[in-house]
Amino acid sequence: MFGNLFEEEEEGGFSSTPSKGRVTKGGDEPPPPRGRSNLCGIKNQGGTCYLNSLLQTLLFTPEFREELFSLGPEELGHLEDKEKPGAKVRVIPLELQRLFARLLLVDQQSASTADLTDSFGWNSSEGTNQHDVQELNRILFSALEHSLVGTSGSSFIHSLYHGTIVNSIVCKECGNVSQRQEDFLDLTVCVCGMSSLEEALWNMFVEEELFEGNNLYRCAQCNKLVTAAKSAKMRKLPPFMTMSLLRFSFDFAKCERYKETGRYSFPLTINLRPFCEQTDGDDSDYSYELFSVIIHKGGCYGGHYHVYIRDIDHLGQWEPPVSPKLQEDDPLSVLTIIIAQVQQHVLLDQLGQKLMDKIGSSWSKKFRKHYGPIGKFLQSHNDVFILVSNGTRVALKANPPSPTTEPPGPQGSHWFDLNDSTVTSIRESDIEKQFQGKESAYMLFYRKTQLHRPSEAVNNPQYKVPPHLIQMAQEENSRVQQKREEFEASNNTVELHLHLAPSYRLENGALQTVSKEQNGSTALSFDRRKTVGDLRLAIYQMQELWEGDMALTVAKSLPAGLHLYNTLTDDGVSLYSAGIHTNTDLFVWNGREVSLRLIYIICFRCSIAGSCILSFSNIQHFPVVKFLLLGSCWHLRRLDWCEEVGEPLMDEDASLSELKIIHGETLVITEGQLPPKGFLKLSVWLYPDPGTSSVVPSETDSHHTDNGYTDGQTAGHSAPLCGSNTTEVRSVGQVEISDEATLEELKTQVLTLPALQDLCAPTSAFLRMWQLEGRRLMRILRGQQLTLRYHTVLTGTDLCVQQLLKEEDLGPKEMLLNVKMGVPGERSYYPPEELVWDSSRDSSPRSLRTCLAAHYGLSPDSLLLAKHLPEKHSWEEISSWNQQVSKKKKKKKTESLLGAPFHLKDGDTIGIKVLENKFS
Structure with a gap:
């Protein structure tokens, strides 16, 4: 019946090959429901996008749809009788009716055209052939007209789409007019060399072709070759005007086909009066509005079709489309x-x-x-x-309005993009994007503006649909809905393994079954869309003898036994949201004990004396500290990289995963209560008063260096020095303070300790605060208004407070040094003095030597300096060392005592010797 429908055409564009990457769902899965647009797409059977676009256009042509539905079974027959001999069954219109009913009434994302294409005689081997939508439009109409012969609908296609063109040749000598009439279902308009549809129609129906020169016309009346003019006009306009754009041409120079991708505009409304033979009618007789645009994307040897359609009866739910994201790669x-x-x-x-x-x-x-x-x-x-x-400047090329183009309709106007199974809302302005490019308009469908729809048809997909087709759609909806419910129930059913607490005992930190012969688990199939509370109720009904509370804890069977993880506490959350899946193990217990034994008691079978090291696992999501500790006078600490007791675990409500504690890690249980969150507990020590002796002789067992310095501290001076082996500091108590408190507030709180009631300090500026490490003075905390968090002071830090005779506020680069001046001619030192050295501008040895010389009133060149190294029991001479000069840059590196090799810091001891040949 369809002749060469499935043969490749040489003059048209071709539709796409089947799209790749789409996952084919199993036959058991029901079709998904309609999307937000409430419109149904059509499945692509493999290269059938051209057919889908044309069928959607016919569906959204209300007059075509209603004329088709007006044909009843008494004229078309019944599909059930098509195999019966002698039965007159018009299969194509019947299958088209059923397809339209499914597209209108069945709640599914897309419908199949398999039954319709089977009625065409389509076999599976032709499924991936490429075809032309223009040719299909003509053949489909021809097939329908042939199939409807002898019915009341035999002429409805002719009445909706049939038009006539009259071609006239006028003799310029005698005025004789020769006319020939042509029928058309669609107009083929030229694209090559044209900029718009109006220009192409003007060239077809207004401009005349002259026969002159070597191309004369033989007039039948003059009986000779004469000059003549040929023209064409539209004599009869159909209610629906179809324009086929000749996008594909042939390049004779290259002997190859190509697609016209230049700009070719077309109006949303058009008046065809200038192109008609009779022009004395009303404007409404010539006025048309665009309602469908079939679009081709690709080249002349392959591509894809989809269609823009205006929903005249408002059958779909139009929503403003989301603005596309900027394509940064284009x-x-x-x-x-x-x-x-x-x-x-x-x-x-x-x-x-x-x-x-x-x-x-x-x-x-x-x-x-x-x-x-x-x-x-x-x-x-x-x-x-x-x-x-x-x-020098660039602008977008303006699109001048056509003289026959009327203003566009309201924004939106219920336009949709129907792309096989996908239906999306578009704006009316999006049509302009199809004027040019590889994705551009291919067929235009116009509808007379004088055609009006009844109010009953608006938002009514059942309008004029026969009752037997409505019943068919309702039955299909019931079957599809039942399949969806069955599929959802089957897809969301999970198999759970319930482990009941009476069947288990706690052994070696893991849950073991009471009897090794029994499995200990009970299988339960449950819908994961239901809530945790529903599951708990179902288990209660299964275990009639269960009494008291019921806790459901996710468990995992490991070689060591059953290990517990997180407990399902929110009864309102669904199992899916709680992360429950098939084969999940759930431990059912009262949440407190297993076999009448508290779980955490097992952890404390060892006697706790000072600190107790123990390993644990299986409780990743439990509050670790509260779970392991009895009372509030203990806390947990980690071990550092050298297996020594490290920082405490501050958050007692945190889980193992939140604390990033891994399997096999060892924690230390230490006596002592942690401060509240955001507070610090600090130990405070008191710096002793310095000695007052003027000259202190060196000890007899002191070690001497080659430069005459004495190794070690001088006798009689008990003040602690940075880096010294032992200190004379005295513990005065602990303070608990916020980590947002300032240094000034810390000093004020330290003065409230009972052991420091007799300490006389007019203000906090008369106190110096040291940080201790291993009973050694390491650094001075500076900045009265800086917070303890800024100073990186942590819980457990030891601080030493020193009383001063005057106010002090050291800058960030001011360094406090203990200076020891050697007694000339003797191996002894004067008592040490504190010296503040400003290293902000210059931290070189020369700067320090200049500062010391100014302090003692000596020449800088007469001083020999050295830093005391208590760990090595030696002195390191400070001198201007030779720098290697780069041959390329010719620039010396800056000398700094703050860096290698000296690393001067607060409290370092600097020894001074006056060179004998320069001493005065």
């Missing part, structure tokens, strides 16, 4: 958006900066390699951009 899209955001034009020099601001990358870095310079790219797209002001 320079044409990016530049168009940038230029469109300005009112007129953009300087070519500024376009690169605007591109950088928009996508964060320059043209040279992102596009130049593939598209060349930006100026060349703009010139190559002269259909989109226009260069003005001698090429």
